[in-house]
Amino acid sequence: MKTGIWNEKPVMNEIIDIIMSQKGEIVDQRLLELLKKEYSYMNMILLNEYLLKLETMGAIYLQKITKTKRMITLIKNNNTIRKEVLEDSY
Numbered sequence: 001m002k003t004g005i006w007n008e009k010p011v012m013n014e015i016i017d018i019i020m021s022q023k024g025e026i027v028d029q030r031l032l033e034l035l036k037k038e039y040s041y042m043n044m045i046l047l048n049e050y051l052l053k054l055e056t057m058g059a060i061y062l063q064k065i066t067k068t069k070r071m072i073t074l075i076k077n078n079n080t081i082r083k084e085v086l087e088d089s090y
Contacts, residue, residue, distance in 0.1 A: 011035070011039060011042075015050055016054075016059065018035070019031070019072060020074060025071060025073050027070070028051070028071075028072060031047065032044060032047050058078045059078055060072055061075055
């Protein structure tokens with residue numbers, strides 16, 4: 001949802017919301033497709049930067065499926081995301 005030039009929701013929050021809506025797991029290509037609907041400037045390089053930040057925060061886990069595909073899994077027991085948010089989504 002946009003208001004003028006800026007989006008109301010930060011990209012990192014949108015990534016978490018998308019992963020939660022997909023039952024805690026999503027492939028990186030699918031995540032990129034969904035993000036491009038709201039953030040037209042999004043590309044794989046930017047997505048990788050956000051995923052690296054989320055992984056170092058302990059919010060997600062990245063697992064290589066094939067040479068070009070990665071599975072992104074939300075870590076349920078972490079301090080980064082509030083417990084109320086996680087309980088409501090599952």
